[in-house]
Amino acid sequence: MAGPARTLKSGTRHARKPAAKTMAAAGMPDLIPSDNSYLQRILNARVYEIAKETSLTPAKNLSKRLGNKVYLKREDEQPVFSFKLRGAYNKMAHLSAEQLAQGVICASAGNHAQGVALSAKKLGCRAVIVMPVTTPKVKIDAVQGHGGEVVLFGDSFSDAYGHALELEQAQGLTFVHPFDDPDVIAGQGTIAMELLRQHPGPIDAIFVAIGGGGLISGVAAYIKAVRPEIKVIGVQTKDSDAMVRSVRAGKRVQLSDVGLFSDGTAVKLVGEETFRITRALVDDFVLVDTDAVCAAIKDVFEDTRSILEPAGALGVAAVKQYTASHGCKGQTFIAITCGANMNFDRLRFVAERAEVGEHREALFAVTIPEERGSFKRFCELLGPRSVTEFNYRISDSAQAHILVGVATQKREEAAKLARAFAKGGFDALDLTDNELAKQHVRHMVGGRSELARNERLYRFIFPERPGALMRFLSTMHPDWNISLFHYRNQGADYGRILVGIQVPRGDNAALRDFLASLNYPFEDESNNPVYQLFLR
Template identity: 65%
Template sequence: MRSYLNRILTARVYDVAVESPLDVAPNLSARIDNNVLLKREDMQPVFSFKLRGAYNKMAKLTPAQLKRGVIAASAGNHAQGVALSAQKLGCKAIIVMPVTTPQIKVEAVASRGAKIILHGDSYFDAYLHALELEQKLKLTFVHPYDDSDVIAGQGTIGMEILRQHSQPIHAIFAPIGGGGLISGVAAYVKAVRPEIKVIGVQPVESDAMSRSIKAGRRVKLEHVGLFADGVAVKQVGQETFRLCRELVDEIILVDTDAICAAIKDVFEDTRTNLEPAGALAIAGAKLYAEREKLKGKTLVAIASGANMNFDRLRFIAERAELGEKREAILAVSIPETPGSFRKFCSLLGHRNITEFNYRYANSKEAHVFVGVQVKDQSETTKLVTTLGKHKLPTLNFTDNEMAKLHVRHLVGGHAPGLQDEILFRFEFPERPGALMTFLNSMNHSWNISLFHYRNHGADYGRVLIGMQVPNHDKKPLRIFLDNLGYRYWDESDNPAYKLFLS
């Protein structure tokens, strides 16, 4: 630790890096009843902490080494750090990146003047190819984590945290991919304030460090999850493994939904969208505080990066509520009789419905796929019990990955033998009770044969409804629609409906 303490104190990072703020997350702090501080490494010039270690390593190269150039392998953020450092030091850089790297990171690296080679599906594949090119082209390899100078550069984050917050800190949470960041932070913190816990956080699908520490040796994963691409590492470094095993107090594993929820938490407090790897520490801090039943403690979480493709926000927004256990995904069986649909909706009460999928299947029973906003997991259990008592068998799919990823988008299909069906598209005001107003206003002899709704975050909801309305009821139907007050469109002749649903 003394060796790393000296390396960190003399690290050359501030030619390119800034001392990032240590900001309070007020909303998150209030919700989990602890003082949560965010170390804002997403505010670095490359929107990630990685430039610290890269520059510290490259600034110590000889003039001859700089003249030949450097090479690195990276899923994105280290690549940007190397590219910026090369630009600052006036040397050429080649970056080998996995083909799965988000485009925003590829473009950011290219904008710094580095040459990019896309190779392999993971960091490890890119790493092996980079080592081949290092020997062939006589370049200097800049390792993203398993290098003492890189580790020392990342350790300046720990130095800044303790300088910025001299009061008691219960724990510092850091994401772990290869282990460079947490190794540097732990080396400094344990040398200066050993009473502070240093806790690592990994995705359940990329837990190489956690498995390695449990096994007492470096474990190589066969596959890694790519959602948090910044920490998708198959095998941790030798030096980082040694430091983590000696200095890190614990490693917490979090799933995709928890990461998405953490991204939302940080956005609500800072209006910044972290990348999945960048939000790992926040997800871990929340899980740890709940598990340990902490109250009034100071928890520091390193927000390590914000390089994310905009298109991923669609998925993240959808999964964030699930990560907080504030959305229940249920499959409910109801009798295929007029009024049963309305009865089911009334049992949901004033809970906000996030999604509703239903299609007529047969004359006896209907299956409804529904998302409902809840306060916590216990409310989900209570709702399932209530529906069961009213003879509406219910399955809880909240933790069913296939249901959340795929089945929710496939509910529907043709309904053979269905008579007198007409299809309407509505815009409902997005407020509690809007659906019940619709159901209570319609003729109770009309059977709802199709229903689809998803909350899109707007002030109005988009709803598609199929109803069985006999020809002699067409005039009452028009009166009902005109009196309802919602905008609507008749979609009965829509070719998409005819091809896939009618």
């Protein structure tokens, strides 16, 4: 490859590149032979025979929070809810009649598959789609709904890709590559053509998700040919960063494994052509984690009432991270929301992790003395802060270990809370960035306890307002002990709480009075077989 390799770091600034006409003089490689430039390919792409021009939507709430103008290029509005339709159709529209009659094949995690299947339906040809077994069912169903023949193989795109090449040879099909093909790249580049027409004013940077590199290659090729002053910033997840590693190494690097949360960008090895273009034209890269992506999905929902898939939210997550690390104010950023094929079951996980990703929740393991009043004293220490989760089960006669989530406004608050706990005499461990705690342990606190004698189990509905828990604790008899407590804020007006209370046998009347005075709806679960099997 001509020109020097550049070492890039996530979130770092780089000097602006020269205009397209002076790139060769600057040591940059030509994009493609001069008689067949990518600019010409993009201008002549046949995407609008099937794809639509998508909206450029202001993200008003996010813009206000960040102090910058943020726009969303809404590729989730396409008929297949992804930008992939553009490149797939442009490639297939350029095939010969003989090739179309024989049929096409592709390998895809889902979005390219839907693009190929719908394109084949419009062009009247057969389409065989090889998909990883990890592909969400919503994408498999969508491909089959467009008439595609689905073959499930392997755990990632790379596995499916190898199998598709075997089927291509065996059945005489034409392979439609999801990213490493000039016609596919040109089809994706029409997104940049649209957004510059929709926003002719100043743009500081465009944030583009990277899987195999087809989208960012097309966008960068057009932007740098027409508006080279605009930065093109690539985004990958920390566990699927093949392009970033490749650019840093100056050669394509194959990952041994990839994270599957953002399945649309789970690519072990980027394309040869996409690597060449990306290395030459992309200004910077940002790596984001799962929690940041979940928070970005929530941000887009709050601004548009649309739900993106993880890959579709990478650009938004990167805008937030980039503005925070660079202190940007008053600038204009565009994030390409490249897909919305979300498996509905994932929403539970997204909602759980979004608050952490937005630094709106801190998670702690706190040790308190196992004595009456310590729980109340701990809650008083929290003050007016909202508790998002509370898990506790009596297990030791001297100490109690509780897992507590607390609503925060910024990352620094977690450290401040930890110091406050220590000052109050409670040892605290910050678990906000602990994957084991966030994914598993927070759901597993509990179990049987020999110390839970005379325990009664109640399920309460608390109003979600400050003071509800303290009212409960203040009303409870001082001689009673809380032996189990579980609460998780689910975003509703009312919180559901499970409480174990150790009540002496002679205090049944006082217990009835206590429950009546609270005026909280409750159920006595002391005889529930699940309680008897797992907690008693």
